Amino acid sequence: MTKRTWKLGVALVVIAIGVAAATKSYWSPQGAVAQAPVTPQNRTIPVEVGQAVKKKTPVLIEALGTVTPVASVAIKSRVDNEIVGVHFNDGALVNKGDLLLTLDSRAVQAQIAQAEGTVAKDQALLEGAERDVRRYTDLVAKNATPIINLDNAKTQVASQQASIKADSGALENLRVQFSYYTIRAPISGRISAAAVKVGNYVRAADLTPIATIIQQAPIYVSFTVPQRSLPEIRQALANETATIEVIVPGATKHAQGAVTMVENTVDVATGTAMIRATMPNEDGLLWPGTLVNAQLKVREEEGITVPSAAVQVSQQGSYVFTVKDNVAKVQAVKVARIIGPETVIETGLAGGETVVTDGHLQLTNNARVTIRANRAGT
Numbered sequence: 001m002t003k004r005t006w007k008l009g010v011a012l013v014v015i016a017i018g019v020a021a022a023t024k025s026y027w028s029p030q031g032a033v034a035q036a037p038v039t040p041q042n043r044t045i046p047v048e049v050g051q052a053v054k055k056k057t058p059v060l061i062e063a064l065g066t067v068t069p070v071a072s073v074a075i076k077s078r079v080d081n082e083i084v085g086v087h088f089n090d091g092a093l094v095n096k097g098d099l100l101l102t103l104d105s106r107a108v109q110a111q112i113a114q115a116e117g118t119v120a121k122d123q124a125l126l127e128g129a130e131r132d133v134r135r136y137t138d139l140v141a142k143n144a145t146p147i148i149n150l151d152n153a154k155t156q157v158a159s160q161q162a163s164i165k166a167d168s169g170a171l172e173n174l175r176v177q178f179s180y181y182t183i184r185a186p187i188s189g190r191i192s193a194a195a196v197k198v199g200n201y202v203r204a205a206d207l208t209p210i211a212t213i214i215q216q217a218p219i220y221v222s223f224t225v226p227q228r229s230l231p232e233i234r235q236a237l238a239n240e241t242a243t244i245e246v247i248v249p250g251a252t253k254h255a256q257g258a259v260t261m262v263e264n265t266v267d268v269a270t271g272t273a274m275i276r277a278t279m280p281n282e283d284g285l286l287w288p289g290t291l292v293n294a295q296l297k298v299r300e301e302e303g304i305t306v307p308s309a310a311v312q313v314s315q316q317g318s319y320v321f322t323v324k325d326n327v328a329k330v331q332a333v334k335v336a337r338i339i340g341p342e343t344v345i346e347t348g349l350a351g352g353e354t355v356v357t358d359g360h361l362q363l364t365n366n367a368r369v370t371i372r373a374n375r376a377g378t
Contacts, residue, residue: 054351
């Protein structure tokens with residue numbers, strides 16, 4: 001039985017070989033040629049490039065700042081009375097001295113008229129007393145009347161003069177009180193919405209102001225810097241090279257100004273010092289309470305700049321791909337600082353190199369590249 005099984009197996013193998021030979025043309029058609037796979041060394045990768053440029057670059061200290069007003073005044077009434085006129089629009093720009101509100105002043109006007117009458121009466125009585133003095137002076141000189149009459153006339157003159165001073169003072173006080181019935185803008189700026197309207201009764205003791213005026217030009221920008229930055233900031237202020245630029249999120253324009261104060265102490269808890277800049281803000285770009293990016297330039301120095309898109313980061317540090325003779329090579333660099341779309345390189349480049357700005361994903365060291373035109377906006 002074993003010998004028969006072995007012969008049967010040999011026969012099956014022979015049949016299988018024959019079938020394979022007969023169907024060779026079907027499984028391997030003529031003309032098929034084995035092709036070698038494309039290796040990375042044989043590929044050419046399209047990239048966009050920029051230039052490493054040696055030029056003067058600003059040394060900036062950047063911080064998050066807050067726009068604060070130079071002056072802010074809460075408008076309140078100094079007397080208790082009814083509002084009879086509102087002379088400003090909510091949120092409007094007002095100038096110093098503009099009429100804002102009028103109160104019902106009829107009662108104080110009547111008191112002023114009464115006081116003016118009292119002063120006029122005192123003046124008339126004074127003139128009569130002065131005439132008596134002159135008359136008694138002549139009579140005394142002629143021994144026609146006792147001298148006591150002259151003394152009494154002089155006393156009356158002094159008494160009327162004192163009455164005029166007292167009544168004139170009361171009149172002036174009423175006129176000051178009358179000035180409180182017309183409320184004018186104490187500063188120029190933008191006024192808030194009015195908390196009350198015509199017909200409302202206001203009191204001097206009210207805690208809520210009628211409105212608030214905030215000065216907007218000039219205006220402050222305040223921010224903090226680390227204490228290690230103070231020496232170079234103070235040196236820049238001494239050399240008059242310190243300038244500040246404020247960037248408002250969402251705005252295309254930037255505001256320029258000057259540092260006007262460095263706080264005289266460092267916050268022990270945070271290790272920072274407060275810096276305040278004054279901005280002209282003539283165009284109203286800066287709005288009180290807005291968070292802004294402040295860039296304080298302390299000096300300028302020579303440096304190598306590349307487009308920020310050229311700088312890549314790995315576990316070993318920052319690097320760029322330089323291109324020479326259509327071959328990309330990895331070049332380690334040390335970044336000094338970033339200025340908008342440009343990065344300042346401290347070491348690694350000498351200037352004039354061509355660096356890859358787009359197409360890094362497929363690049364390897366010594367890869368062959370072709371330079372394509374930069375896309376718009378890159």
